[in-house]
Amino acid sequence: MKKNKNINYKIFPDKNGRFGKFGGRFVAETLMPLLLKVEEEYKKAKNSKKFKSKLKYYFESYIGRPSPLYLAERLSSKLNGAKLYLKRDELNHTGAHKINNCVGQILLAMQMGKQRIVAETGAGQHGLATATVCALFNLNCVIYMGEVDIKRQAPNVFKMKLLGAQIQPVKSGRATLKDAMNEALRDWVSNVKDTFYVIGTAAGPHPYPMMVRDFQSVIGDEAKKQILKYEKRLPNYLVACIGGGSNALGLFYSFLNDYDVKILGVEAGGEGVNSKKHAASLAKGKPGFLHGNYTYLLQDPNGQINDAHSISAGLDYPGIGPEHSWLKEIGRVKYVSATDKEALSAFKLCSKLEGIIPALEPSHALAYLIKNSKKFSKKDIIIMNMCGRGDKDIFAISDKLGVKV
Amino acid sequence: MNIMINRIEKTFEKLKADGDKALVSFITAGDPNMEKSEQILCDLPKYGVDIIEVGIPFSDPMADGPTIQKSSNRAISAGSNLSKTLKIINKFRRVNSKTPIVLMGYFNPIFQFGLEKFFNSCKKIGVDGIIVVDLPPEENELINVYTKRYGVHNIRLITPTTDKKRLRKILKFTSGFLYYVSITGITGTKKPSVLEVKKAVSRIKANTNLPVVVGFGIDNYKQAAALNKISDGCVIGSAIIKIIESYKEYSKSKISKKIEDFLIKFSKDNK
Known part of the structure; x- marks a missing residue:
């Protein structure tokens, strides 16, 4: 990641609201x-x-910040021994x-x-x-x-x-x-x-x-302090799910200039990024203009916006925040995806192993880690943003699993 | 931009000489289908329409009310897109070389089509101006070079929220005419206040010689007559789209007749 070391990521957007060529004001x-x-x-x-x-x-007094950074030991055992810390923003008032x-x-x-x-x-x-x-x-x-x-x-x-x-x-x-x-x-x-x-x-x-991004960056600011306190060093990886991308940027922003920290953003792969039903705008979209900004969008060749699909309503969006489009293009963040099915398994696994019922959104981030567990080793420290709890999803999920609540 | 004289200037000059005001109308290209839309487009000048705004269909028309949203959806379902929009205008130009055509739409379809290719096509086919709803003067540099290179008027919207400083900024990039949005809202939803519009239009006219037309929410003769006293013309958009919506299953000549009935009455009462 040497090529990125000259960039100060903290000075964006510029005065016209641009992250590189992305962003702007199209209203x-x-x-x-x-x-x-x-x-x-x-x-x-x-x-x-x-x-x-x-x-x-x-x-502090209404939301309940700072949220804990919790070492999920049982989940860690599924990740080739890497230490997985969960940034517990699901404990916030209102659950995300x-x-x-x-x-x-x-x-x-x-x-x-x-x-x-x-x-x-x-x-x-x-x-x-x-x-x-x-x-x-x-x-x-x-x-x-x-x-x-x-x-x-x-x-x-x-x-x-x-x-x-x-x-x-x-x-x-x-x-x-x-x-x-x-x-x-x-x-x-x-x-x-x-x-x-x-x-x-x-x-x-x-x-x-x-x-x-600024209001959400409290997540990463806290996580950085917490990990330095617990481990005396920065993590090797950050990981978060991406719909529009606010929880991810919230975690990532504080670490963007820490060039040795690898950053992963997990898009919603729906029924697979090669199917027509997904919400992976960075993987399969093209830059265009929607909702006031220039960013990656799922669209047809005529510039009509396509519908997105995800099991998670929070990721079901055909666009993405412009800063992510820019971080993708300059290679600071690696964007990957997890499918509906993988997210559902991770949802169940996390509930059983950690006693934490995650929302379907962060279940995507966890699913990616589980799927790629072999890539990690005992030396690795990972921080994942547990950006929401699953209470809201239990009805939709029980439906999928064929259980009547 | 004074050197650029096209159908728009000629139309306003003629109207002025006749002591008349512009009747501007709007349709979405391909609503309810390509064939019917082409017929309506070709007939509008016969019903007293002086300038035609042709909407480029878009899946997410953020500044439009339900009537034009549905119109856009019908057009997309009928297979309409920007290249088909240009095609029907091309056909229109074979039968009409005088009536100005202004393409109106959102930036994404134009951008995906290719900016150079789009403006070049506008020039070749005979599109006289464009209105890009979601491209404020702050982002104008994206198209500035092309509107100049291909002599396509860059027509801009001025709204009740536009203050003096912004007005000057907007005027810097505008040619052809100005479109005053008479309400703070989306198309075809609220009714404009004549008094408020009067104040705004005189403020605009104090700063420019460009013609000013008023639109958004105008659907009857009385309203248009009152607004025409202070402006250079009125835009009838949603009201025509509603006729197309109501009679979309009719034959193309019957839909056209319904629009004729509405517009002939409109022009008579108005002029």
């Missing part, structure tokens, strides 16, 4: 002034002691990493005087986290969610309603995450004056990919 004029305003306010917040101390307060970003963005929205929050959600984790923080701060909350996802994530839908959020079912397209994001953007265009759009992943127009 209708109506949204541009607001995006510029969000960027300006975010810069202010980033340097404000008051904002930072507020963020720290809610991270998503809330880190929600607290950050909603504090910013309040600083900008916005009273109404809209968000898209796939697995429901981002919607749930947004609804939770809106309840906390007494803000109106509208969640756009595909009809297909509403069915496969019923527990989260119920919780969001309980928290006072209004759920807007999305019927267009294949009625999943991409379509929910279209509708949330349309809502935002129509209500720019009083509304803030809390994007849940490190995608969308600048400054969102940067902002989401």
Whole structure:
């Protein structure tokens, strides 16, 4: 990885919101002034002691940070003796990493005087986290969610309603995450004056990919401190699953300039990346423009966006955050995939061996490690982001396994 | 860009000389299918349409309301795409060399087609201008060289959220005419306030000599008449698409007749 040693990864995006050629701001004029305003306010917040101390307060006392870094010994025994540490963001309030970003963005929205929050959600984790923080701060909350996802994530839908959020079912397209994001953007265009759009992943127009990454990078900052404390050295590998890519960037960002740390991003391989049903935009997509940024997309030769497929609603997205597209092209991160089936086995294995029921999303990351266990040795230390817990998935999974709950 | 004179300038000059305003209409290429769409396109000038915006179908039209989303989906299902869009415009040009055609769409289909190839085709076929909805002036450099090289007008949207500073930035990259989006929202959903539009259009006109047309949410004569007093024309989009949607199973000449009924009444009341 010598060729990467001259790059300072921490200075991106540039002032135009570009990570190399990826990213940017590709939105209708109506949204541009607001995006510029969000960027300006975010810069202010980033340097404000008051904002930072507020963020720290809610991270610690509301979310429950720092999340533990846990040595999963029984799983390690399945990885040729490599030490597998799980960064336990599934223990956060609301059960996933998503809330880190929600607290950050909603504090910013309040600083900008916005009273109404809209968000898209796939697995429901981002919607749930947004609804939770809106309840906390007494803000109106509208969640756009595909009809297909509403069915496969019923527990989260119920919780969001309980928290006072209004759920807007999305019927267009294949009625999943991409379509929910279209509708949330349309809502935002129509209500720019009083509304803030809390994007849940490190995608969308600048400054969102940067902002989401920054709020999530608390994961990697903590993990770095923790591993140095436990092992007195940096890990050999980082691994995380990728849909839009926010949990992965959250873990990776702190280590990007540690050139000896190998980094793996695991995309959702669905029924196989060589089938038509997967969500592996980096493996099988082509750069293009969607949802405000230039990035790898699953699309046909005419530039129409293809539907993604994954057993995991949270990874079921035909695009990916622009920073990942860039990290792929310059070779800093290696992107791989795991199928629905492999993820399901890893899900079961983790539950049995560690007493941790993982979400289907991080089960993909674990599945890749298990599948490639021979590549690791006793000398290796691996940190995997356990970015969500599996409570939300048990109904969908029991269905797959033919068990009635 | 003053040296560039094409059908757009000529049309506005003629309208001005006649004391008339532009009736701009929008259809999606290939809605409800290629054959019917071609017929509608060829007939629109006969019904008093001065400028035609032809939508390039896209799977994820972020700035459009349900009517145009469905229209785009019908077109894609009927096999429409950018190269077929150019084909029907080519056929249109065989029967009509006067009416300006403006292609309107999202950046991804154009980018995947190839920018050089696209703008070159526009010039060859006789596309007079383009509106790329999701390409703000900040990203304009991606197409700037091509619009200039091939003499295709780069028409831009101005919205109620555009302030003075941005207005100047937008004007720097615009030619042909300006499209004022009369509402903060997506196409065909809210109704514009004439008073607000008046303020905005006079603000724009104080900064440019380019014609300004008003669109988004206009579907009746009264509204258009009121807006025409302050602008250089109106865009009728979703209202025509709704007619196509309602009568999509009809023969091409019957759909065209329905549009005629609507537009003839429109023009009469308006002029």
